[in-house]
Amino acid sequence: MLVIYLILSILMTMVINTKGIIWGGDDMVYHIGRLISLDSSFKSGVIMPNISTSNFSLIGYGINLFYPWVTMVPMILISLLIHNPVTAYYSGLAFFMFISFCISHYVMKKFSNSNTQAIVFSLIYGLANYRLIDVFSRADLAEYLATVFLPLAFLGFYETFFRDYRKWPLLAAGMSLLLLSHILTTVIVAFFFIIILILCWFMASDYQKRLKAVLAAILTSALASAVFLVPFLAEITYQKFQQLSPYVLKGENSIKLLQASLTNNANRTLDGNIYNIGIILLIALILGIFFFKSFNKTYRSIYLLAVLSFVMVMQIFPWSIFQKTPLNLIQFPFRFLLITTLLLAVIATKIFTDIFTNPDTMLKNFFVVGTLGIVMLGLWVVSVNGALHQKYLTAPDQTVNAKIIQSKSLYEGYYEQYSPMASQPYMKDIEGHIGYINGQKTVINVKPNGRFLTVKLNGLKSGTTIDLPIIKYRNSSVAINGQRVNLTKSFRGTVAIKVKQNYQYAKLNIGYHMGFLAWFSLIISLLTWLWLVLEIVFKE
Structure with a gap:
């Protein structure tokens, strides 16, 4: 096949x-x-x-x-x-x-x-x-x-709660793959799983063992x-x-x-x-x-749940009661x-x-x-x-x-989604590469440079303040002529620096530093997936 x-x-x-x-x-x-x-x-x-x-x-x-x-x-x-x-x-x-x-x-x-x-x-x-x-x-x-990956998550859920709870690694793998693909789908599936449990819990047995299995699945999925x-x-x-x-x-x-x-x-x-x-x-x-x-x-049970999920798409379903709950993240029923x-x-x-x-x-x-x-x-x-x-x-x-893709000339939009609240009133200026040097508004030329965004400036004096049109995140980093410098977050939620010495020519590389937690999370995920694959294969 x-x-x-x-x-x-x-x-x-x-x-x-x-x-x-x-x-x-x-x-x-x-x-x-x-x-x-x-x-x-x-x-x-x-x-x-x-x-x-x-x-x-x-x-x-x-x-x-x-x-x-x-x-x-x-x-x-x-x-x-x-x-x-x-x-x-x-x-x-x-x-x-x-x-x-x-x-x-x-x-x-x-x-x-x-x-x-x-x-x-x-x-x-x-x-x-x-x-x-x-x-x-x-x-x-x-x-x-x-x-x-949705079928795998549902099979894992069915096994964990209603058949062989020892197969909970299937649930962990399925939910992790959902989460690594689309957060909103993960929210929808988790919500529907709760509905199934409320409606069908009476069909289960060995409650204590199944509870332990689902807790193990949640922890493993997170890892x-x-x-x-x-x-x-x-x-x-x-x-x-x-x-x-x-x-x-x-x-x-x-x-x-x-x-x-x-x-x-x-x-x-x-x-x-x-x-x-x-x-x-x-x-x-x-x-x-x-x-x-x-x-x-x-x-x-599957048929009735299918009917329920179909009805949930319709106007007759009382979606208004969920408007002020985390479920409103799904955007579209x-x-x-x-x-x-x-x-x-x-x-x-x-x-x-x-x-x-x-x-x-x-x-x-x-x-x-x-x-x-x-x-x-x-x-x-x-x-x-x-x-x-x-x-x-x-x-x-x-x-x-x-040609359009290779030129990277698409306007992707929706920049407000993952920009901080502080940046929201200034997004138009930020997108237009409007920055501030010593408090003076100016257009700053930003160029792509591999893993960095690069800004080239001339004649910088010690004490010069620069507010770049680049969003500031937790691990944002700036290097001037190859040397890391301290940075702060501006009132616009953007990267800001104060120059500590004179520069006739300054090449600013702005990037994102992978800290210990990022490397640790990568290793944890790789090891967990190695264990999951071996566990599922050998249990077969």
Whole structure:
């Protein structure tokens, strides 16, 4: 099946990559900017990416301190082998689509002990409409990567609480991979796990042993994620930041959601779409009503939880009561469709295999499953082509090509998200490279220079104060002509220094210093992942 999964992954990306450009999805520019930043960091020898010194308006933006980057590393490694950035991007997507098929197969095989169900689930989940929307119309690369690892987290949760609690390392690995991909998805999944426990706790046994197992999973997950968590926590405890893009939580119109699902619509919302689960999972949702009595207790629970997660996307769900809670971080309730997609894919797999397959007729099973694969891929192709006939996804000012990426001329935006509160009133000036020398406003020329941002100044006298248009973080550093100097935080939340001697010529290199905690967190994560992999493999 590995060859089939690989071929499917290549075909799925070929359908999207038809013009040698990256289409104008909702968050495309932002995530391409992240990839550019990571690529530059690694090429400059930075092991743990932190501030951006190559793009994001050259303000030393701490994008990689606040946005998980670890699971994007394979895409950067691919870009080192493939020089065309557009081809490298789609090759990276194909890689993760392949990994998604493999993880999905593994998870369903462990859950059902059926190879047929494992293949069917991999096809349905891997080619699901919401996941196409995630990677294509929304271009939310981080959330898509999270959906790759989502089945593993749910399998680990199921084992830990309701089956073999000794398999808690699966939960630790799954949740860590979510956290290293997308914080908001991790919040959503953790919230939904709490809901499951509230509703289904009576189905569990050996409560004390399971409690110990989940505590071990939480600790191990935190250690495995330390490479991101430690620098992240160090920064948010250093200074105040505003909430990430606050939105009023509001569900979708129920009728329009069902209509969009029925037509397998993968367009952008700007083109009139409502993000949805697609026709296959809508059929599974409906058929589940009729098959409910034949389901065992586990499948009944999965179906009801799928319905609940789907309802949570709708206007009828009382989202207003969560507006002033940490859950408002999720921004858009439609994000719960990633859970609906996973759970309904399990239900669709169960219904499909019960109706169409038979353990004693392998040839028939091969034909039936092959037909399913063709249908799923066909729906993928139709949905992509439909979206490519819409205005906003294909507008020239919404798309990017290799030349634009290589010139690093994208305006990524959203700089207020990971800039300190003190910087918020001054972001326009900071982006415009407005600084202050001895209190006098002036434009300061900032240039990228590998792992540093470089500013060149002449005729500096001892006692000169300089307020640079570069954001100050906990471990920001400045060197003048190669010598580290002390720095402070200005009233704008930017890097400020006071010159201690005269300089006829001064080359200022502004960067981010990896302290002991950063190195320690990297080592802890590597050791924890080594243990996790060995533990999971040997327990198999």
